[in-house]
Structure formats: structure tokens, C-alpha cells
Amino acid sequence: MVLQAIANGVVEGSVIALVALGLTVVFAVSRLLNVAHGDYLTFGAYATFWASQGLKLTVPLAALVGVVATIVLGLFFHQLVFRKLIRSSIAALVASIGIALLVRHAIIFIAGTGQQTYDLPLYRAWRIGDLRIIPTDLAVVAISLSAITLVHLLLRYTGLGREMRAVADNPELARVSGIRASRVYVTMWVVALALAALAGMLLGARTVIQPYLGWDVLIPAFAAAILGGLGNPYGAILGALVIGISQDLAVLWVSETYKSAIAFVILALMLLYKPTGLLGRKEAVR
Amino acid sequence: MRVYRRSKFLTLVTLAALGSIALAQENEFRIGALTPLTGAGSPYGPGMLAAIKLAVEEINQAGGVLGKKVVVISEDDQTDPEAAVRAAKKLIEVNRVSAIIGTWSSGVTMAVLPLTTKAGIIEMNTSGAPEISKIGKETGLVYRTQASNTLFGVVFSKVALKEGFKRAATMAFNNPSGLGNTQEFAKNFVAAGGVITASVVYEGGRTTYRSELEKALSSKPEVIVMGSYLPDTTIILKEWYQLNEPMHFIAPAWAVNDRLIKSVGAEVAEGVYAVDAVPNFGSKSYARFAEAYQKATGQKVTENPYSAMVYDATTVLALAIEAAKSTDPAVFKKYIRDVSGPPGQRVYSFAEGVTALKSGKAINYEGASSAIDFDESGDVRPAFGVYKVEKGKINLKYIIKP
Numbered sequence: 001m002v003l004q005a006i007a008n009g010v011v012e013g014s015v016i017a018l019v020a021l022g023l024t025v026v027f028a029v030s031r032l033l034n035v036a037h038g039d040y041l042t043f044g045a046y047a048t049f050w051a052s053q054g055l056k057l058t059v060p061l062a063a064l065v066g067v068v069a070t071i072v073l074g075l076f077f078h079q080l081v082f083r084k085l086i087r088s089s090i091a092a093l094v095a096s097i098g099i100a101l102l103v104r105h106a107i108i109f110i111a112g113t114g115q116q117t118y119d120l121p122l123y124r125a126w127r128i129g130d131l132r133i134i135p136t137d138l139a140v141v142a143i144s145l146s147a148i149t150l151v152h153l154l155l156r157y158t159g160l161g162r163e164m165r166a167v168a169d170n171p172e173l174a175r176v177s178g179i180r181a182s183r184v185y186v187t188m189w190v191v192a193l194a195l196a197a198l199a200g201m202l203l204g205a206r207t208v209i210q211p212y213l214g215w216d217v218l219i220p221a222f223a224a225a226i227l228g229g230l231g232n233p234y235g236a237i238l239g240a241l242v243i244g245i246s247q248d249l250a251v252l253w254v255s256e257t258y259k260s261a262i263a264f265v266i267l268a269l270m271l272l273y274k275p276t277g278l279l280g281r282k283e284a285v286r
Numbered sequence: 287m288r289v290y291r292r293s294k295f296l297t298l299v300t301l302a303a304l305g306s307i308a309l310a311q312e313n314e315f316r317i318g319a320l321t322p323l324t325g326a327g328s329p330y331g332p333g334m335l336a337a338i339k340l341a342v343e344e345i346n347q348a349g350g351v352l353g354k355k356v357v358v359i360s361e362d363d364q365t366d367p368e369a370a371v372r373a374a375k376k377l378i379e380v381n382r383v384s385a386i387i388g389t390w391s392s393g394v395t396m397a398v399l400p401l402t403t404k405a406g407i408i409e410m411n412t413s414g415a416p417e418i419s420k421i422g423k424e425t426g427l428v429y430r431t432q433a434s435n436t437l438f439g440v441v442f443s444k445v446a447l448k449e450g451f452k453r454a455a456t457m458a459f460n461n462p463s464g465l466g467n468t469q470e471f472a473k474n475f476v477a478a479g480g481v482i483t484a485s486v487v488y489e490g491g492r493t494t495y496r497s498e499l500e501k502a503l504s505s506k507p508e509v510i511v512m513g514s515y516l517p518d519t520t521i522i523l524k525e526w527y528q529l530n531e532p533m534h535f536i537a538p539a540w541a542v543n544d545r546l547i548k549s550v551g552a553e554v555a556e557g558v559y560a561v562d563a564v565p566n567f568g569s570k571s572y573a574r575f576a577e578a579y580q581k582a583t584g585q586k587v588t589e590n591p592y593s594a595m596v597y598d599a600t601t602v603l604a605l606a607i608e609a610a611k612s613t614d615p616a617v618f619k620k621y622i623r624d625v626s627g628p629p630g631q632r633v634y635s636f637a638e639g640v641t642a643l644k645s646g647k648a649i650n651y652e653g654a655s656s657a658i659d660f661d662e663s664g665d666v667r668p669a670f671g672v673y674k675v676e677k678g679k680i681n682l683k684y685i686i687k688p
Binding site for chain 2: 004005008011012015108112113114115116118122123124125132134136153202203206207208210212216217248251252255256257259260
């Protein structure tokens with residue numbers, strides 16, 4: 001049972017990790033707590049659904065359309081709103097709440113509040129001893145891991161990634177060394193939005209597609225990002241796994257009613273004893 | 287001088303306008319329709335609103351209540367207690383309605399009740415939470431035309447025993463309705479000799495219920511009884527199917543419907559039992575309402591039993607006002623039980639009821655949803671249908687009278 005709960009936690013954590021990674025990348029580069037991230041995720045799930053229904057595409061192909069559509073939507077709001085609010089993270093935060101509501105209610109207006117599902121087959125679980133592994137869950141973990149690896153490679157080994165890290169480290173220094181901020185912002189959004197759309201598609205495939213899909217996952221994802229040290233991509237992934245696993249273990253030992261509260265208990269303890277998060281570092285104060 | 291004259295003119299116009307509004311308001315009786323047009327209840331809310339309007343249309347065609355035209359003001363409760371409270375406040379304070387009809391989710395009804403009670407107006411709902419009975423008994427202002435969860439629990443237990451199950455686990459959505467259903471089931475099931483192997487309670491809006499489901503499955507029950515809604519039931523059934531462990535399910539019919547089968551596929555849903563109150567099939571009011579409802583919405587009443595429930599609620603409300611000869615809720619509330627239950631001449635429509643009342647007879651309204659005999663808590667006892675999903679279709683297997 002313990003092993004099974006950990007396995008379940010890893011699956012849940014790997015989806016939260018995608019969402020938390022997107023949040024943390026945006027925060028690292030632009031100091032924006034993007035509340036609209038959850039609704040971008042929902043949009044990705046719906047865009048994939050519409051592409052698979054309307055264009056008669058298979059779900060993996062439709063997911064590509066969904067990712068592109070989400071990137072277009074997010075860049076549109078960047079051009080229209082966030083670009084002008086870069087200097088005030090509070091104004092940008094409030095603006096992101098507005099965008100979140102706008103996107104969500106546009107989805108409700110178009111698609112209604114009823115649930116939708118992708119046309120995907122269900123596979124029976126494999127049994128390994130007492131452990132039951134659902135093939136779909138394995139695919140979810142694999143897709144999530146691949147996406148995380150891609151982001152890692154981008155950040156570590158490409159010029160754009162180096163520029164993003166430079167801006168995250170010290171925007172002033174990056175500017176005087178000739179890094180063009182606009183290019184970095186666009187890259188940041190493309191990465192975050194692609195992650196959001198992918199997470200939306202995976203969540204939609206595991207559960208049902210409905211207008212509150214992204215909103216419901218936003219809080220555990222924020223908790224994971226803060227737990228890992230906000231702005232640290234690797235911390236976000238670690239935080240997501242910690243939250244995923246501890247929630248499922250909680251079902252065994254505490255009561256399943258308090259599953260959601262576990263994330264907050266961990267977060268509160270973390271902020272009390274190590275406010276910078278698991279992998280966060282102290283910012284120099286002058 | 288000119289300025290003075292103009293302002294005097296404006297004052298006169300304003301006064302005249304206010305006067306005509308006041309006159310219009312005196313000539314009408316306002317009820318608030320507070321239905322779930324969006325949110326988890328959205329498959330039912332629009333049909334419920336249509337049914338309330340159908341009832342009001344019939345009432346107005348028969349001359350209105352005490353000669354006043356009945357007017358419906360509609361708000362969306364969004365299946366969300368917070369949104370519902372805001373909407374109810376607006377209906378009570380701005381529109382000054384004398385009754386609120388149509389709250390569906392128990393959470394919504396429980397949130398709205400303190401407001402309607404304080405305002406001293408009638409609240410008529412289709413929710414199941416047992417607590418609503420207590421409040422209704424105290425105030426005499428609360429009436430529900432849906433069976434309470436207590437009754438659902440009795441019926442769930444009867445179905446489980448009839449189908450030969452001895453060991454049952456429960457899975458409940460953590461709200462008054464989900465908990466009410468499963469707790470009342472457990473009480474009745476244990477009293478009848480059954481064993482409860484696990485009682486799992488889960489939070490809504492989650493991306494997976496796998497650990498919760500495995501907790502229920504690992505207690506080795508023969509059946510899992512659900513107090514659930516559509517989205518969570520969809521996810522739980524999908525996960526259960528993938529886990530490949532044979533199990534039977536009994537769930538409320540608002541969670542097991544055509545949408546569920548479309549979402550999970552016929553194979554996954556095969557054999558799931560669904561339980562819900564059935565309309566009053568044999569009655570004249572059902573025949574009339576079913577036809578009018580299908581014409582107005584293109585939907586069958588059996589697809590949305592709550593439509594018949596709010597139709598009856600609206601009709602009974604109007605009959606009570608006629609019997610009381612007053613539109614004051616404090617006065618006519620005492621007549622709601624009189625016009626709907628025995629003794630008295632059975633009537634099947636508002637027009638029929640008014641005619642009988644005018645000739646001085648006592649009446650007993652027989653509704654489209656059930657016989658509508660309110661007990662002292664404002665509750666009804668409808669008959670229940672037990673459905674089973676077979677090859678992608680939901681078939682009515684038998685009817686239970688609790």
C-alpha cells in the first residue's frame with residue numbers, strides 16, 4: 001500500500017511539476033506570479049479537444065495544435081498587457097488575474113460548463129506484485145519527464161537558455177551586457193505556455209476537460225514552486241514530487257479528507273524553517 | 287426661474303414614474319428563480335428555469351394569483367454557494383421577491399436558507415441534505431419537492447440488499463449531499479445486517495481519486511455506494527476500470543447519466559446502478575407537463591426530473607396564496623401543506639385548484655413529480671426508480687416505494 005501510494009504520488013507529482021515549472025520559469029525571468037497560467041492550461045486542454053474533434057486529428061497531433069494555439073494566446077496577452085507592466089510586478093499580478101478570468105469565461109461562453117473527454121482508449125493496469133501500474137499513467141510520467149528534460153537542455157546548453165538564466169540572475173547586468181530583453185521574454189513565454197498546454201492535455205486525458213481544470217491545479221502547483229524555492233526550475237520539480245507523494249501517503253495515515261490540506265501544512269513548515277525553499281538561495285541584501 | 291420650473295417638471299415626471307412602478311409592483315407577485323444555469327448543476331438548471339416559467343404561464347393564463355400577475359426574476363446560482371448568496375441577496379433586496387424557487391445543490395440551498403429565513407420568504411428547493419428538514423420544521427418556510435438524502439439512503443440500502451450485496455464500501459463527495467447519502471445508506475444497511483467495509487470521503491475538484499478508490503477497493507466490498515457528482519464519478523470509474531478489479535457500483539442518477547456514458551464509454555459504465563426519484567408517471571399533471579416541457583425545451587422530463595419538481599413547487603405556491611387569500615408569506619405559508627396534501631379534492635393543475643377553492647372545497651394537489659404531500663418538515667416521499675447501465679443505455683429496472 002505504501003509503495004502504491006508513492007507510485008500514485010509520483011504520477012500526480014509529475015503533472016504538478018509541469019505546471020510548477022511553467023510558473024517558476026515566468027517568475028525567474030520576469031518576477032511575475034502568473035495567475036493566468038492555470039487558465040492557459042485549461043485553454044490548451046480545450047484547444048487540443050477542439051483540434052481533435054473539429055480537424056479530426058488524433059490526440060497526439062491535436063496536442064501539437066493545442067500547444068501552438070496556447071503559445072499564440074499567451075504571446076498575444078504578453079504583447080497587449082504584460083509587456084507594458086514589466087516594471088510593476090503587482091500591477092502585472094493583478095492583470096494576470098484579469099486575464100485568468102477572461103480566458104476562463106471565454107471558454108465557458110464557447111464550450112459551456114459541461115465536461116468533455118478526449119477520444120482515448122483506456123488500458124487495464126499491469127500487476128507487479130501488489131503494485132498496480134496503469135499504462136496511461138506511465139505515459140503521463142514519460143511525457144512529463146521528456147518535457148522537463150527538454151527545458152533542462154534549453155536552459156543549460158543553448159544561447160537563449162543562457163540569456164534567460166542571465167536575466168533571471170541579474171536583469172541589470174544582463175541588460176548592460178547587451179542581452180535583448182524582448183527576445184528573452186518571448187522565449188520565456190513560449191516555454192511556459194508549451195508546458196501549460198501539455199499539462200492541460202495530460203490532465204484532460206487522465207480526468208475530464210472542464211473550465212476549472214487549470215484553476216484547480218494552480219494552488220498545488222504554486223505550493224510546489226514555492227516549496228522548491230520560487231524561481232528555481234529544479235526546485236519546482238522536486239517540490240511537485242514532495243507534494244504529490246505526501247498527499248497520497250496522507251490518504252493512508254491521516255484522512256483522505258485532509259489530502260488537499262497536506263500541501264499547505266508542508267508549505268507552512270517550509271516557510272517557517274527554510275523560507276527560501278528546498279533549493280532556493282538567499283538573495284544578497286545590500 | 288426657468289431652472290426652477292424645469293426642476294419642478296423633472297420632479298413631477300420622476301414622481302409619476304415612481305408611482306407607476308409602485309402601481310405595477312402592487313399588481314404583480316414576484317418570485318425568484320435561482321437555478322444552476324452553470325457549474326455542476328448546469329445539465330439541469332436551464333430545464334428547471336423553463337419549467338418554472340411554464341408553471342407561471344399556466345397560472346397567469348388562469349388569471350394569476352388573487353388577480354395579480356406572477357412575474358419570474360431569474361438568477362444563476364452557478365452551483366456555487368458564494369455566487370448563490372450574492373444572487374439571493376439581489377433577489378430579496380432589489381427585486382423584493384416573496385419566494386425563491388429552484389436551488390439544486392445542497393450546498394447552495396444551505397447557504398441561501400439563512401437569507402430567506404431572515405427575510406421571511408418561502409424557499410423551495412430540489413436538494414437532498416437532511417439538515418434542510420430540520421430548518422423547514424422550525425420555520426415553516428422551506429419546502430423541497432425532491433426526496434431528502436435520508437430517503438435516498440433508505441432506497442440505496444434496499445437496492446443493495448435486493449441485488450444480494452452483503453459487504454459495501456462508500457465513497458462520498460465531501461458536502462452535505464454526498465455525506466448525507468452515504469451515511470444514511472450505511473445506517474440502514476447495517477441495521478438490515480449488512481457490513482460497511484470502508485467509508486471514504488473525498489474533496490472535489492481533484493485530478494485523481496486513485497488513492498481514495500484503492501482504499502475502498504482494498505477493503506474487499508461487493509459493492510461501492512457513491513454519494514457523488516458527474517465529474518468525480520467519471521474520473522473514479524475511469525480509474526477503477528484501468529485498475530482491473532471487478533466491482534459493482536450504486537450511485538445517484540445525477541452522477542450516472544448519458545453524459546457519463548459518453549465520457550467513459552459503454553464498456554466502463556456497464557452494470558452501474560443509478561437511483562433517483564421518478565416522476566408521478568400515472569398522473570394527469572405529469573402527462574400535461576411532460577408534453578409542454580418537451581415542446582418548450584426539446585428534452586424529455588425523464589432526462590431532467592428536477593424540472594417536474596420545480597413545476598410542482600411553483601404551482602403549489604400559487605395555490606396556497608389563493609387558499610390563504612394573501613400574498614404575504616407569513617400568512618400563506620400555513621396553506622402550502624393544506625393545498626398539497628390530503629384530505630381534499632384531488633386536483634391536477636392550478637386552474638382546477640382555483641376553481642375548487644372558489645367553490646369552497648379543500649384541495650389536494652397531485653403533482654407531475656410526485657403526489658406532493660409535504661410532511662411537517664416540508665419534505666415529500668416520491669417513488670424511486672432503479673436504473674442499470676446496459677450496453678451504453680440507462681434502463682429503468684424497477685420502482686421502489688420507500
